[in-house]
Amino acid sequence: MNFARRQFLQLAGAAATAPALPQFACAQPSTQVKKADFVFPKSTWENASASEVGWSPQKLEEAPQFFQALPASSMIVVDRGRVIVEWGDPAKRIKLSSVRKSILSALYGNYVRTGRIDLNATIEQLGLNDDPPLTDEERHATLRMLLQSRSGVYHSFVGGTPDMRANKPLPGSLPPGTFWHYNNWDFNALGTVFERQPNKKIGEAFRDEIATPIQMQDFRLEDMYYVRATDKSEDFEKSIHPAYQFRLTVRDMARLGYLFLQGGDWNGTQVIPNSWVSESTRSYSDAGNGFGYGYLWWVNGFNLPLNSFSAWGALGKCIVVVPERALVVAFANHTEFPDAYQAMPEPEVKRLPNVSRLEMGRLLNMLLVAQR
DSSP states (O other): OOHHHHHHHHTGGGSOOSSOOSOOOOSSOOTTSOGGGOOOOSSSOEEOOTGGGTOOHHHHTHHHHHHHTSSSEEEEEEETTEEEEEESOTTOOEEOTTHHHHHHHHHHHHHHHTTSSOTTOBHHHHTOOOSSOOOTTGGGOBHHHHHTTOOOOOOOOSSOOHHHHHTOOOTTSSOTTSOOOOOHHHHHHHHHHHHHSSSSOHHHHHIIIIITTTTOSSOOGGGEEEEOOOTTSOGGGOOSSOEEEEEEOHHHHHHHHHHHHTTTEETTEESSOHHHHHHHTSOOEEEETTEEEOSSOEEEOTTOSSOOEEEEETTTEEEEEEGGGTEEEEEEESOOOOTTGGGSOHHHHHTSOOOOHHHHHHHHHHHHHHHO
C-alpha cells in the first residue's frame, strides 16, 4: 500500500463520507435571549461594561491576562450587539487569510436564492477548467461540492500554507463528493464562478451587498486584492484561479459575525437570506478535532460546551458566533501569513507568531465562563 493511500485511511475518521452530522449550529439567536435585548450598531458600536450585560467582572479577569500572553493581536467581544471587550487595536486592518472563504460564502446567498447560481451545476456545465486541464471525472463535481470542500479536484492552487500542500491527496485518487479535504482549489474556483455569474468583482460585491448595508466602519475597496500565479510560479501553485484576499478590522469582522447571528437580518433589512445562513453554517463533514464543515464555515469545535460556527484564517484570524449566548468574537493576530511564503526559508515560515485553535478555544471558554 503506497504512502498516500495509507495516509487517506489514517485520516478517514476526520473526513466523513456521510452527507450530514448530528451536530448543528443554529445561526439564529436562542429563544433564551430576548429579542428586545438586541441592539444594532449604527456608525459605531455601542459599548457596555461587563457588569451592565450580566457578566462577572471577576471571572473575566483571567481572559485579558491570557490575551496579553499571545502574539500581538486585536479582539472584540459583542454581546447582543454591545461591545464589552475591546483589546488591541480595533481599527487595524489585517489580512484575514482563509476568513476570506466565509466572506465569499456570505456573498453567494442572494445569488443562490434568486437562481442566478445553481449549486447543483457541475464544473463541466459551468465551463470551469484549469491549466493543466481537469479530468472528465473531476468535471462531474458540483458547485455544492466545492462549497463543502468535497470536490475531489486535487489540482495545484494559488495561496494556501505548506501543510495544505503536504496533505493534498493525489489527483484522481478520490471521486467527487466522497471525501472532505480542506482544498484551496475549491475555494479559489468558487471565486472565479462568482465573478462570472453576477459580472461583478468580489470586492465590489462585498462593498455594495454586505459592507455598506451593515455600515462597516473601515472597509475600502482596496482592502480586497487578488494573488495570481505567474510564469515564475512553482508547479504546485500554477492555476488560472486566483486567491481573493481581504483585509478587515476586528470591528468590521464583528459586524459580519453579528449579521450571521441575526440570521442575515440587519435591523429589519434581510441582507443575506435567512435560509442561506442556516444552510451554510450547518455541518456536512467531520473535519476532525470536534469541528464540522459547512459551506466555507467551520461548525462547532474549540472544545466549547455550546454550538457555534466560525470563520478561521492562518496564524489566528477568526470570527466566532455562539448563538445560544448571542455572542460574537472577532480576533486577529497582527502577523499576516505572507502571500509569497514560498520565497521564505521553511524554518522562517514555521517561526511566524501563531495563535492556535487550542489557544483560541481556551480564550473562548474563559469568556463563556465570565458570561454566565
